[in-house]
Amino acid sequence: MLIKSFLHRRRYKKLVRRGCLLLSLTAFSGTTFCAEPPEPQTMAKRLHNVIKVVRSPTNRAVRTTPRQNALPSLRKRAGDSLDIQMRSSVGTPIQIKANILERATTRNFRSKKARDEETARQFLRRNRALIGLKNPDQELELVRQWIDELGRSHLRFSQRYHGLPVWPAELTVHLNPDGDVHLMNGTFVRTPPKPLLLTPFVTAAEAINLALAKKIPNSHNGMASLPQLIVYAPGKTSPRLAWKFDVDVSMNTSWVTVIDAITGELLTQYNQMMGAAATGSGQDKLGEKRPLNLWEENGTYTMVDTSKSMFDSSVPLSISANHIEAKGAIIVYDNQNVSDSGSRGVFAESVSVTSTDPNAGFVADAVGAAYLLSQVYDYYLERQARNSIDGQGGNLVGIVRVGQNLKNAYWNDTFQAMVFGDGRPFANALDVVAHEMTHGITSKTANLIYLDQPGALNEAFSDIFGEMVEAYATGQSDWLVGTNLGKITRNMKDPSSLRIKDTPWAPHYPNKMSEYLTKKDIDPLGVGNNDNGGVHLNSSIINHAYYLLAEGLEGAIGLKEAEKIFYRTLTMHLTQNSQFIDARFAAINSAEELFGVGSTQAIKTAEAFDAVEIINIPRTPPPHIAFFCGRYGAGFHLVWLCESRFWCNGVMSS
Ligand SMILES: [Ca+2]
Ligand SMILES: [Ca+2]
Ligand SMILES: [Zn+2]
16 A cells, blocks of 8 residues: 555554544655644544545645755755654644754854854754744744753744734744754744734724623723734634733733734633632641741741742841841741732732741741742752742742632732632642642743643643652652642542542543543533633643653653653743643653653653653655645645544645
């Protein structure tokens, strides 16, 4: 069969075993394979269609494009190690990887930073046809550049279109310690083939009114931020001009809102605040004794921990009844059972926690909070060499007794504060508190948007590091989220042992991609809450991959190496709109950077993602085969069909 001439026999068999059927193929001259994240609903539709052959609108006579030429010339420069993975939905690379993609520029620069940027930009310019950007210098703005502990440089670029931000679209160029580009990855879109209309018909003020008129709960109390004109490009619809702003309803509710600037249509809206999974059936606070680090002045002891290495003693420390000034301290305030937005303003009632006896008299909630913040700080410093949540030794603040009997705890990024209600025994729930604080790290690194797959990744990294902090502090992880809160909300070792709701007909949490929950699975009638597309539900697939890597697989690599790989994945590789497939590549790349290409750790990382069906499909074809991927171009698309919702929607074209 023709198919076997280009598919590795073994991989073909594997795909067939996994339930994929290749229904129909006609003769074709060349082929390539594209990876894209699973789209369960699309897959379901495809099943009904039996087979779908799409004729591209462009002229078939045009056979060679700059894009097709780009691959052979890159292959010539990069050699056989070249590996390109494409996102077929938008026709841009998920990643381009080789031993060396672009050598460090030999031109002279004042600093390593400037030289690295020029090398990265040279790579982007030279491969612009492959990357899908007409003018990378104009269309990519460098937003962050850092050198990691392995001496590798990472440059994060944000996409622009005629000066407007394209959102959420980013890519990262990675340089080895010699300054050569060896990897590029990202979630971005091609330069729109036809110019976009850049004059809004809908004004910013009209956009806000439209948003407030829609169904945001309590939006009449809402405060909208200044709308920003953007090109909205989530990768599922074609890019369009839009207004983006937040509608803040309360301290823990802030709706990211995008309104079409031409039609006024609501394009997306989701609550970006990450509430704690604060479910449970009540449990008394344990009277556990915790050591405290305090600040003493004139016989009064205040709950300010200056014992961490982040503390900067050159900045004067000052303490008043309701404010503490310090740099690099852990500070706990007591909000005295007033709500977060009391009549006198946000946290206006919070006071410092004091006692005249260093061994007695402190508010119990504050003692617990000080212990938790200290453990989270120590974990990230010791295990991940991260100095505080912001990575810069910024204060960690805890605010306890917020509201009356509030059954919630959440991280407030603006205040760099962990906020605790007193309705649950959070003081003992390290996994939940570390989960919340990890959202603070995510927002400063990958900054994953809180919707669908990127949102599920955001949640998964919080669950994972919640467990890792628990393991660090207590000596073991139980792989259960919500330990000590009275009710387990997620199980990383065996996700599907739990149902997503307390009804006997509710679906189970997914273990793998074939069990991925669509919005319809979550909210069949479409009237309720679909959890932003299942961010707390589909996260289980990533959670489970992590568990397998750390402990579950035969030859699993253990917690300490697994957590290093996933921390690197989150902080160095993922971008705002990363999908599960991006996480697979990012984790493998991280393992290779830490432990070497072909290392056991890298192999096991791939196996862990295989096991949850976030699978790779064949690599870039050899250079004599014409290169094509995506919606724009010549030829036929043939779609693989699957018996179930397995992830295998690779697209082939001639
Ligand atoms: Ca806001
Ligand atoms: Ca736990
Ligand atoms: Zn969360």
